[in-house]
Amino acid sequence: MVEWTDAERSAIVGLWGKICVDEIGPQAFSRLLIVYPWTQRHFASFGNLSSAAAIQGNPKVAHHGKIVMGGLDKAVKNLDKIKATYAQLSVMHSEKLHVDPDNFRLLAECITVCVAMKFGPSVFTADVQEAWQKFLCVVVSALGRQYH
């Protein structure tokens, strides 16, 4: 089981409380598709992904970014049982969506970059970054847990 210090819990919950999911979700997800273009293979039905501008203006991309953040919200509210909370999501990503789990880490990185940009170094301090990246690492691990 993951152990969270009090400082980590409050950093994660505090940061999450400041994050506007409708803003960060679409931004982070757009960046994933732009910076790591092979990830577009999972989104063939999304229409026009032919350029950075097209991706950033694509409503299906924005919508999916918000769905991802909804999943993260569930994790923040269940910090002590993320693995159990994500069991079905993990099965879905493996059996139905066939997503290479390495891509979870790439999306986590894009989310972190967007959060760093939004809040700057005085809010997103080294300690907050440590807690946040540990949190995303646990989420990524839980999403990969049911793969076989």
Add this chain to the structure above:
Amino acid sequence: MVVWTDFERATIQDIFSKIDYANVGLNALTRCLVVYPWTQRYFAKFGNLYNAAAIMGNPMVAAHGLVVFSGLDKAVKNMDNIKVAFAELSVLHSEKLHVDPDNFRLLADCITIVVAAQMGAAFTPEVQAAFQKFLAVVAAALRKQYH
């Protein structure tokens, strides 16, 4: 050989001409040591690395941040030849320092986050892609001589 678009070249030159190497070096290395604490194993002689504040205030960390960035500066000035420019550095990191090359990616991530936090909205997705490509080439060059 790595192919750079004009946009990528201009972006990298622009970012590196604007950032304060001492500042970004210290902040990025501090974050690396805090967020990935196992990396501290390479810096046992640095003294007090007990917490984030101690690491940020540690003069040896600051000095080393500058060393890292002078290496990056060399890469920026030799963008078409990074592999060759870094050959000796790669041998050093492998044979003498015994650094697990996976850690290059971790430090690169911390550098990206510090630069992104400083640049804010100017760190667009296209700029991010160019910057991360540059750091990936540097990391690959640093591990090229490992055996």
